[in-house]
Amino acid sequence: MKKLTSSMLYLDDVSVAFDGFKAINSLSLVLEPGEMRAIIGPNGAGKTTMMDIITGKTRPDRGSVYFDGDVDLTRFDESAIATMGIGRKFQKPTVFESHSVEDNILLSMSGDQTISSLLFGRKSIGEKQRIDEILATIRLDGLRHEQAENLSHGQKQWLEIGMLLAQNPKLLLIDEPVAGMTDAETVETARLLREIAKTHAVIVVEHDMDFVRDLDVKVTCLHEGSVLAEGPLEHVSANEEVIDVYLGR
Amino acid sequence: MNTGFIRTIGRVNFIAILIILALAVAVPYGNLVAPPTSLVYVPDYMVALLGKFLTYAMLAVSLNLVWGYGGILSLGHGAFFALGGYVMGMYLMRQIGDRGVYSNPILPDFMVFLNWKELPWFWWGFDQFWFAALMIVLVPGLLAFVFGWFAFRSRVSGVYLSIITQAMTYALLLAFFRNDMGFGGNNGLTDFKDILGFNLQSQETRATLFALSAVFLAGFLLLVAWITTSRYGKLLVATRDAESRTRFLGYRPERVKLFVWTLSAMMAGIAGALYVPQIGIINPGEFAPANSIEVVIWAAVGGRGTILGPVVGAFLVNGGKSWFTGLFPEFWLFVLGALFVLTTLYLPKGIIGTVKGFWQARNARKQSQKDADVPKDTSRPATVEAPAE
Ligand SMILES: Nc1ncnc2c1ncn2[C@@H]1O[C@H](COP(=O)(O)OP(=O)(O)OP(=O)(O)O)[C@@H](O)[C@H]1O
Ligand SMILES: [Mg+2]
Numbered sequence: 001m002k003k004l005t006s007s008m009l010y011l012d013d014v015s016v017a018f019d020g021f022k023a024i025n026s027l028s029l030v031l032e033p034g035e036m037r038a039i040i041g042p043n044g045a046g047k048t049t050m051m052d053i054i055t056g057k058t059r060p061d062r063g064s065v066y067f068d069g070d071v072d073l074t075r076f077d078e079s080a081i082a083t084m085g086i087g088r089k090f091q092k093p094t095v096f097e098s099h100s101v102e103d104n105i106l107l108s109m110s111g112d113q114t115i116s117s118l119l120f121g122r123k124s125i126g127e128k129q130r131i132d133e134i135l136a137t138i139r140l141d142g143l144r145h146e147q148a149e150n151l152s153h154g155q156k157q158w159l160e161i162g163m164l165l166a167q168n169p170k171l172l173l174i175d176e177p178v179a180g181m182t183d184a185e186t187v188e189t190a191r192l193l194r195e196i197a198k199t200h201a202v203i204v205v206e207h208d209m210d211f212v213r214d215l216d217v218k219v220t221c222l223h224e225g226s227v228l229a230e231g232p233l234e235h236v237s238a239n240e241e242v243i244d245v246y247l248g249r
Numbered sequence: 250m251n252t253g254f255i256r257t258i259g260r261v262n263f264i265a266i267l268i269i270l271a272l273a274v275a276v277p278y279g280n281l282v283a284p285p286t287s288l289v290y291v292p293d294y295m296v297a298l299l300g301k302f303l304t305y306a307m308l309a310v311s312l313n314l315v316w317g318y319g320g321i322l323s324l325g326h327g328a329f330f331a332l333g334g335y336v337m338g339m340y341l342m343r344q345i346g347d348r349g350v351y352s353n354p355i356l357p358d359f360m361v362f363l364n365w366k367e368l369p370w371f372w373w374g375f376d377q378f379w380f381a382a383l384m385i386v387l388v389p390g391l392l393a394f395v396f397g398w399f400a401f402r403s404r405v406s407g408v409y410l411s412i413i414t415q416a417m418t419y420a421l422l423l424a425f426f427r428n429d430m431g432f433g434g435n436n437g438l439t440d441f442k443d444i445l446g447f448n449l450q451s452q453e454t455r456a457t458l459f460a461l462s463a464v465f466l467a468g469f470l471l472l473v474a475w476i477t478t479s480r481y482g483k484l485l486v487a488t489r490d491a492e493s494r495t496r497f498l499g500y501r502p503e504r505v506k507l508f509v510w511t512l513s514a515m516m517a518g519i520a521g522a523l524y525v526p527q528i529g530i531i532n533p534g535e536f537a538p539a540n541s542i543e544v545v546i547w548a549a550v551g552g553r554g555t556i557l558g559p560v561v562g563a564f565l566v567n568g569g570k571s572w573f574t575g576l577f578p579e580f581w582l583f584v585l586g587a588l589f590v591l592t593t594l595y596l597p598k599g600i601i602g603t604v605k606g607f608w609q610a611r612n613a614r615k616q617s618q619k620d621a622d623v624p625k626d627t628s629r630p631a632t633v634e635a636p637a638e
Contacts, residue, residue: 055497082499094494096487103483110480111499115508118481167498 005069008033008171008201014053014063015225023049024060025225031171036197038212039205040236041222042246047205048091050222051173055088056081068170083112087164091175091205093156095163097149101140104148104159105131108166130166138162138192153180161192171201178211190214209237209247221246258474262556266467269560272299273463277456293452296459300527302567303462307520309547309559310469311513316545317553318477319509320489321406325414326517327541328421329389331531333518335425336388338438338531339372340381341449345442358440359433369431378445385522386515393514394507401503401510406492415538422536437532444526455527462523466560469516474556476509485509546589552599561600 009031016024024046031037039047052058053065056078065073073081082088096104109127110118135141138158143151148159157177164172177193178186190211196202197217206212212219212233219236221228223246229239236242255263276299279291308330315321347354351361355368374380396417400410428434447454476482488495488502495502525531534540543566551562566588574581596603 057493078493078496079499079501082497088497090494090497094491096483096494097490098486099483106480107483107487107495108498110484113480115481115504118484119476119479121480123480163498 005030005066006033007031007066008035008068009054009203010064010066011050011054012064014050014060014065016049016053016058016060016062022225024053027063027222027226029220029227031201031203034197034201036193036202036204036215036217038215038217038219038233039203039222040207040209040212040219040246041228045222046225047222048175049225051088051175051203051205054081054173055086079111082167082169085168085170086173087167087169087171088173089157089160089164089175089177091179093153093160095148095151095156095159097147099148100145101135101148101151101159102131102144105134105162105166108163109168111167134162134165137165137195139188154182154185157181157189158192161189161196165196169200172196172203174202174204176205176207178206178208186211187214257478258471259556262470262474265557265560266470269463269467269470273460273467276463277460280456281452293455296455297527298571300455300459300462301524302564303459303466304520304524304527305544305547305567306560306563307462307466307469307523308517308544309551309563310466310473311516311520312544313548313553313555313559314473314476314516315506315510315513316548317555317558318482318485318489319506321506321510322411322545323414323510323513324411324538324541324545325416325418326513326544327538328414328418328536329393329514329517330521330524330540331418331421331425331533331535332389332392333385333521334525334531334535335432335438335521336375336381336384336518337522337525338441339375339432340378341441341444341526342438343372343376344444345440348442349440357433357438359428359436360431363428371431385518389514389518389521390511393511397507397510401506404503415541418536418541419538422533422538425533425536433532435533437530437534439530439532441526441529449526449529458523458527462527465519465523470556470560472516477556481505481508543585546585546592548599550588550592550596550599552601552603552605555599555601555605558599558601565600 007030009029011027011029014024014027015022027046027050029050039050041047049058053060054067054073056073056076060074067073067081067084067086071084076084096107099107106123106127109130113121132141135144138161140155140158140162143155148156151159157180161174161177164174174193178189181189186208193202193204193215204215218231219233220230221236221239221242223241228245229236229242237247275289276291276296279287279289280293280296283290308326311329312323312326315323342357345357349358349361351358353361356365360368375384400413405413424430425432425437426435432438441449443449444454447457449455477485484495484500484505488500488505492502495505521535547562547566548559549562550566551560552558566585569584570581573584592599598606
């Protein structure tokens with residue numbers, strides 16, 4: 001059965017349980033093309049698990065997950081989904097520590113290549129330009145030869161966002177991008193994401209409410225695996241239940 | 250010489266490769282041409298010993314490719330080495346022809362002894378060198394491919410993978426001990442006469458085998474240097490450090506690993522095939538789990554994840570072994586164990602890795618002091634790193 005929607009991402013009645021514990025409970029969420037969405041919610045609400053389901057890491061017990069209209073994501077694995085155009089930044093920044101900043105970006109743009117082209121291929125002019133662009137966007141051009149392990153926590157977060165851009169996805173899933181960042185870095189990251197959102201669909205998970213306010217987009221609050229409230233931030237943050245379970249902590 | 254090429258593989262590595270190639274000429278010269286009184290004279294036993302070390306170094310280089318760069322700790326690489334050795338042994342057995350004890354032109358002695366009437370199918374073709382040469386890489390390669398295909402697809406990694414590689418070599422050990430397997434049982438294959446028509450006992454043949462081993466080792470080092478600097482090599486290291494990250498970028502790490510794993514097994518097979526004619530025997534003992542573990546120690550001592558580390562480690566540890574077992578044979582295993590523990594604790598990057606670390610730190614200091622416009626340097630000589638003694 002084919003489902004045709006006009007949305008970038010379409011989750012309907014999705015559930016997944018770990019040893020009987022329902023981490024995601026009848027979750028529905030729709031993201032339109034070009035939309036940026038902020039997801040908030042208390043620890044353990046299922047935000048990361050939702051990304052696991054979208055990216056093929058976790059298979060839902062129930063429900064449907066469609067990408068780009070009619071692609072049933074539950075039938076594919078991580079690599080296939082990544083190649084289709086979904087990029088993901090992990091909650092704990094994950095970069096290739098023993099490679100230079102530049103090589104991290106380079107490796108992120110060759111995910112669809114065969115072993116032999118990886119062995120024999122040379123860096124093309126186009127790739128060089130693209131690397132320069134991305135490094136400028138994430139403001140790491142001064143550190144391009146630095147080993148990733150020597151970067152600060154915030155710089156690693158940016159590098160990982162740069163790696164997603166290099167992947168050239170249609171949809172970016174970004175899990176807690178400003179954790180461990182200074183205030184200045186946080187402001188800078190919001191600017192960066194707004195920039196990215198001009199040309200990509202984006203889902204951002206974050207606890208930092210100032211940052212979420214800065215993004216100025218529709219907000220979804222998750223709680224116990226389902227949507228508690230959705231809408232503009234003022235609307236969501238005025239919601240009694242949201243204040244009870246999350247904001248009023 | 251193309252400087253881009255030297256820069257790609259690293260200046261120190263390049264020099265080391267040249268030294269190994271020079272040995273391929275110098276040692277046979279010292280053995281065959283130089284008079285015994287000469288300074289450069291190399292006695293026969295030394296040719297044999299160093300030749301053996303060269304094949305061990307090749308084995309360590311092949312292990313390092315999967316372990317040092319790919320993070321796959323194989324505790325069964327001795328199996329691929331032994332398989333390559335057996336293939337060569339089968340060819341050498343067929344070369345004996347009717348010069349065996351039982352003078353059977355087709356059947357090797359042990360088959361006559363077992364009352365076998367005809368050559369088993371899996372011995373067909375081994376009278377042809379080209380066929381044997383093909384099998385030297387195909388047999389270990391195929392085993393590795395099948396093994397890796399299942400293991401990597403089911404995402405077996407870390408300790409579990411190490412344990413099943415160890416189980417693999419142990420299973421082969423047991424199998425090859427059996428007479429009815431058709432590989433000479435616990436005696437293995439021996440009493441070889443000649444290779445490609447050249448007498449295996451002659452000084453010239455032995456010197457040639459030495460030279461070939463050196464050339465192959467140099468070739469292996471070039472291959473590893475080239476692979477690890479390619480985009481594939483970078484991906485391999487990325488897979489080692491953050492496998493799931495590569496998946497979410499669209500890569501299939503199981504394929505990345507399967508390629509290097511199979512290639513490495515083929516390299517180990519070639520090492521084994523060069524080892525056997527120089528040693529004169531191959532028996533199931535080569536499959537012993539302890540052998541594979543020793544290879545890991547060579548690579549660890551020399552420095553895994555560096556191009557030259559495994560070569561340095563193989564020569565130092567085996568040199569130490571030859572010297573030490575001459576003095577206190579019963580204590581060698583303790584020394585080896587202690588060596589491994591000490592390396593792990595105090596020299597986790599191995600000899601070459603540590604020297605390289607110092608060197609890079611020193612260069613970085615100099616660089617920041619100068620703060621000049623000199624491009625980031627691979628251009629500076631780094632002779633300290635060359636494998637000494
Ligand atoms: N693979 C798993 N196995 C078992 N339990 C899991 C697994 N993944 C997630 N969980 C559980 O599911 C619940 C939701 O976790 P999740 O990581 O999605 O929360 P989160 O909303 O991202 O929280 P945080 O804000 O702390 O990151 C948690 O209780 C977690 O322990
Ligand atoms: Mg989370």
